Amino acid sequence: MDMSQPQGITDNLDSEPQETAEWIASLQSVLETAGPARARFLLSKLSTAAREAGLQWRDARNTPYINTIRVSDEPPYPGGSDALALEEKLAGIMRWNALAMVVKTNRAYGELGGHIASYASAADLFEVGFHHFFHARSAEHAGDLIYFQAHSAPGIYARAFLEGRLSSDDLTYYRQELSAKKQQAQGLSSYPHPWLMPDFWQFPTGSMGLGPISAIYQARFLRYLEHRQLLTTQSRTVWGVFGDGEMDEPESLAALSMAAREKLDNLVFVINCNLQRLDGPVRGNGHIVDELETLFDGAGWNVIKLLWGSDWDPLFARDQNGELVEALNTTVDGQLQTFAANDGAFNREHFFGQTAAMQAIGATLTDEEIDRLKRGGHDLRKIYAAYHAAANHKGKPTVILAQTKKGFGMGTAGQGKMTTHQQKKLERQDLLDFRDRFQLPLTDEQAENLSFYKPDADSPEMRHLLQKRAALGGFVPQRIDPQLSLAVPAIEQYAQFACDADGKEMSTTMALVRMLGGLLKDASFGKHVVPIVADEARTFGMANLFRQVGIYSAQGQLYEPEDIGSILYYREAKDGQILEEGITEAGAIASWTAAATSYSVNSLPMLPFYIYYSMFGFQRVGDLIWAAADQRARGFLIGATSGRTTLGGEGLQHQDGSSHLMSAAIPNCISYDPAYAYELAVIVQDGMQRMLQNHEDVFYYITVTNENEAQPSMPANSKNGILRGMHCVAAHEKAEVRLLASGPMLKEAIAAAQLLKDLFNIHAAVWSVTSYSQLARDGIACERAQRVQQSDALPWITQELQTSNSPVIAVSDYVRAVPESVRAFVPSRFVTLGTDGFGRSDTRANLRDYFEVDAKWIAYTAMAEIYANKKSAEDMHAIAKKCGVDLQQSLAMVG
Ligand SMILES: Cc1ncc(C[n+]2csc(CCOP(=O)(O)OP(=O)(O)O)c2C)c(N)n1
Numbered sequence: 061m062d063m064s065q066p067q068g069i070t071d072n073l074d075s076e077p078q079e080t081a082e083w084i085a086s087l088q089s090v091l092e093t094a095g096p097a098r099a100r101f102l103l104s105k106l107s108t109a110a111r112e113a114g115l116q117w118r119d120a121r122n123t124p125y126i127n128t129i130r131v132s133d134e135p136p137y138p139g140g141s142d143a144l145a146l147e148e149k150l151a152g153i154m155r156w157n158a159l160a161m162v163v164k165t166n167r168a169y170g171e172l173g174g175h176i177a178s179y180a181s182a183a184d185l186f187e188v189g190f191h192h193f194f195h196a197r198s199a200e201h202a203g204d205l206i207y208f209q210a211h212s213a214p215g216i217y218a219r220a221f222l223e224g225r226l227s228s229d230d231l232t233y234y235r236q237e238l239s240a241k242k243q244q245a246q247g248l249s250s251y252p253h254p255w256l257m258p259d260f261w262q263f264p265t266g267s268m269g270l271g272p273i274s275a276i277y278q279a280r281f282l283r284y285l286e287h288r289q290l291l292t293t294q295s296r297t298v299w300g301v302f303g304d305g306e307m308d309e310p311e312s313l314a315a316l317s318m319a320a321r322e323k324l325d326n327l328v329f330v331i332n333c334n335l336q337r338l339d340g341p342v343r344g345n346g347h348i349v350d351e352l353e354t355l356f357d358g359a360g361w362n363v364i365k366l367l368w369g370s371d372w373d374p375l376f377a378r379d380q381n382g383e384l385v386e387a388l389n390t391t392v393d394g395q396l397q398t399f400a401a402n403d404g405a406f407n408r409e410h411f412f413g414q415t416a417a418m419q420a421i422g423a424t425l426t427d428e429e430i431d432r433l434k435r436g437g438h439d440l441r442k443i444y445a446a447y448h449a450a451a452n453h454k455g456k457p458t459v460i461l462a463q464t465k466k467g468f469g470m471g472t473a474g475q476g477k478m479t480t481h482q483q484k485k486l487e488r489q490d491l492l493d494f495r496d497r498f499q500l501p502l503t504d505e506q507a508e509n510l511s512f513y514k515p516d517a518d519s520p521e522m523r524h525l526l527q528k529r530a531a532l533g534g535f536v537p538q539r540i541d542p543q544l545s546l547a548v549p550a551i552e553q554y555a556q557f558a559c560d561a562d563g564k565e566m567s568t569t570m571a572l573v574r575m576l577g578g579l580l581k582d583a584s585f586g587k588h589v590v591p592i593v594a595d596e597a598r599t600f601g602m603a604n605l606f607r608q609v610g611i612y613s614a615q616g617q618l619y620e621p622e623d624i625g626s627i628l629y630y631r632e633a634k635d636g637q638i639l640e641e642g643i644t645e646a647g648a649i650a651s652w653t654a655a656a657t658s659y660s661v662n663s664l665p666m667l668p669f670y671i672y673y674s675m676f677g678f679q680r681v682g683d684l685i686w687a688a689a690d691q692r693a694r695g696f697l698i699g700a701t702s703g704r705t706t707l708g709g710e711g712l713q714h715q716d717g718s719s720h721l722m723s724a725a726i727p728n729c730i731s732y733d734p735a736y737a738y739e740l741a742v743i744v745q746d747g748m749q750r751m752l753q754n755h756e757d758v759f760y761y762i763t764v765t766n767e768n769e770a771q772p773s774m775p776a777n778s779k780n781g782i783l784r785g786m787h788c789v790a791a792h793e794k795a796e797v798r799l800l801a802s803g804p805m806l807k808e809a810i811a812a813a814q815l816l817k818d819l820f821n822i823h824a825a826v827w828s829v830t831s832y833s834q835l836a837r838d839g840i841a842c843e844r845a846q847r848v849q850q851s852d853a854l855p856w857i858t859q860e861l862q863t864s865n866s867p868v869i870a871v872s873d874y875v876r877a878v879p880e881s882v883r884a885f886v887p888s889r890f891v892t893l894g895t896d897g898f899g900r901s902d903t904r905a906n907l908r909d910y911f912e913v914d915a916k917w918i919a920y921t922a923m924a925e926i927y928a929n930k931k932s933a934e935d936m937h938a939i940a941k942k943c944g945v946d947l948q949q950s951l952a953m954v955g
Contacts, residue, residue: 125349127365127442133445143524149499152499155469159214159486162174173235179212185437189299192447194536196535201533203536205275205296205298206301207271208263217230237256278654279324288612290587303331321360325458328460333348344394346393353461362453362458364459367461371429384421402476403431404428404432435465438464540660541659546665554582555575555738555741576589576605591637592638593640594676599673612638639651639655652670652693659694670697672698673701679722682722702873703715703873724832724878732830733829734782734803763803785829786831789826790825797823800879801827819942836882858885866926867928871894916944
């Protein structure tokens with residue numbers, strides 16, 4: 061007998077039904093007489109015996125295509141059938157107002173877009189949450205944290221309208237934030253954007269996949285605060301409602317096992333399985349629900365399938381030989397979509413018509429009743445049961461796979477249609493049908509005109525709505541900034557060594573880590589600091605922090621670390637402070653965002669420093685950083701081992717020449733590329749003050765390098781220039797050339813100035829450019845002020861350079877576009893040097909020669925500018941040779 065063929069998973073043939081029935085009866089009898097624990101024990105013994113017999117059998121990860129929660133386990137609905145009826149009515153009103161808002165907007169301006177079908181499928185999932193589960197922040201409860209499926213935003217606005225938080229004028233300005241402002245109305249952003257609606261939205265979810273990973277790390281960060289005894293968070297739940305199509309994003313699934321490993325039972329995902337995405341079915345030829353069940357179950361989550369409404373219960377009760385369930389098991393999603401798009405008669409023929417037994421089940425219903433059979437995600441009673449089970453499940457995060465119909469209730473105009481995602485225009489008859497479908501008290505004219513509908517304030521449904529929210533502490537979503545300040549330590553306290561470095565050798569990474577260590581030691585401030593790494597702490601010399609503040613682990617340390625004997629041993633602790641995320645930049649940045657928004661989410665300001673390989677930041681997880689910016693994050697991103705020529709041997713994929721270009725495009729990201737430890741100290745101090753004391757919604761990106769250098773002490777009066785983007789480090793009244801350089805290139809510029817003096821008796825002045833992007837922003841702002849406000853404000857860079865006409869050479873270890881960004885504000889001839897192209901593995905010296913950014917190239921470039929068009933080619937070759945530059949070889953390299 062071939063026992064290698066896995067049996068029992070795909071093979072549904074039952075050759076011995078009698079024998080099968082006996083086995084099942086035995087199991088049932090054990091269950092009845094000895095209980096579930098004994099039944100589980102026996103099954104697991106059987107499984108072991110099967111494996112020992114070489115059967116290679118394992119239980120299928122999938123359960124049948126029916127609800128996980130049995131009817132007998134459903135809790136009573138709070139408020140009974142009266143509440144149920146009111147809530148169904150309210151859901152219909154939300155649906156209408158959401159639809160009216162989108163269609164109205166698109167009648168006026170066809171270009172504005174918006175979605176109807178997604179919310180139509182999610183409305184009931186949201187409503188049960190709003191009525192019974194989603195706690196607002198109040199005196200009794202710190203508030204649940206809810207990540208809303210972004211393109212269902214119209215429904216959240218529709219609810220806020222009924223709650224009295226938005227006016228009908230506001231709804232009229234959906235997706236018209238600019239026009240709204242002119243009319244003193246509140247513009248409604250397309251998707252959840254805290255930047256645009258700072259009192260309303262908490263979490264940006266518009267970019268698919270970012271919501272799920274962010275929700276997971278948010279839940280974990282609550283635990284971190286709890287375990288560090290900074291906050292009591294136990295009653296708070298993180299809810300995330302996401303699309304089934306969205307689960308294909310790698311970020312959506314990336315952190316599932318972490319959530320289970322950390323036992324995040326404060327986390328509930330609700331996946332709106334309407335089986336469709338934008339273009340068509342999510343898994344036309346399979347079951348997305350089953351696929352997700354396998355993935356979540358395999359990762360260790362509690363999985364609840366919520367597939368069929370209460371009106372299916374009597375049908376399943378009649379399904380004596382399992383043919384109905386078997387049909388559901390084998391009907392693929394593409395077909396289920398077709399069933400959703402067609403009427404009762406079609407479903408009778410094509411679904412219930414499959415076998416005689418099913419025909420008989422179908423015969424108990426009229427066509428109208430078949431048409432109205434609900435999927436689980438549209439049945440408030442079933443949804444409540446699933447949420448109740450999820451909220452009470454201990455030890456694991458829960459996912460509810462809620463099956464719905466896309467465009468539910470949109471009838472032939474949209475329900476289950478392939479094109480429903482983008483539908484935003486409805487004909488007269490479709491509107492009337494929708495009104496009738498949800499029994500809305502609107503006249504034909506009102507329906508046709510898309511009038512918003514709000515029941516009287518003292519109507520039972522309005523009273524119910526407001527009572528329910530009052531019982532849960534108020535309205536959600538709601539975002540606050542309590543403006544809590546932290547006393548920032550004085551710079552002398554943690555960075556004296558950097559300000560008075562006096563030529564001591566160190567890299568800026570070493571300086572940063574030492575400052576961090578100092579900040580962590582501060583008796584009152586230190587506990588707010590959150591060091592985050594993605595498995596590179598040793599690379600950045602941070603191993604000493606392992607011992608100093610410990611690595612956070614919910615379980616503490618269950619083993620004796622190999623290096624227990626060393627002073628810097630690998631110390632994990634339940635109250636550990638470092639978030640060591642492992643090799644997941646996406647996870648680490650999601651952690652950083654949770655910490656960087658704690659001032660708002662938890663009314664507890666925290667200060668995260670996420671230190672990472674700079675190349676694996678903006679390039680790798682730029683969209684998550686963009687979302688953090690939207691969310692008004694406050695914290696430090698530290699791009700370490702930065703600079704295309706400074707990282708040396710690591711080569712093309714590691715050498716970062718572009719992060720400063722990308723960070724400059726994020727409006728509230730303040731970027732610096734400092735050369736010296738004292739500059740770094742001034743920047744960190746300024747950042748802490750702006751973020752933690754002035755409550756500015758900015759975050760800092762600072763690049764640091766691993767190149768050791770002699771660090772000078774801080775010159776007097778340099779602070780203003782450091783923060784504004786440039787300060788002079790070598791002045792010369794008669795400078796014939798001015799050299800600007802950032803980060804590691806500064807020492808090359810200083811060496812170039814020396815070369816010019818030694819070789820040609822040419823005088824150069826040198827500036828340290830701490831931030832080309834801040835100089836450029838200032839330049840653009842001044843230029844606009846001159847144009848629009850007739851101001852005479854001069855950009856800082858112009859002020860610094862306007863005293864002479866001598867040429868200016870600007871150097872950066874990033875692509876030339878970075879220094880190029882200040883060209884318009886330089887009042888003389890201007891040349892940029894940068895590191896465009898792919899990186900290479902070699903020594904710093906060879907790389908800087910190759911990219912033509914080292915001292916000799918800067919000196920040669922200066923000479924070429926000073927002698928522009930005044931010297932012959934031969935003379936220039938001779939000058940180059942004197943500088944040590946080989947023009948012939950460089951041309952060959954570039955070629
Ligand atoms: C990263 C990203 N890619 C693409 C989109 C565009 N987009 C918006 S909604 C959508 C389909 C969503 O399908 P699903 O997650 O199944 O949600 P449904 O609308 O069906 O409920 C797409 C592709 C996006 N918003 N974000």
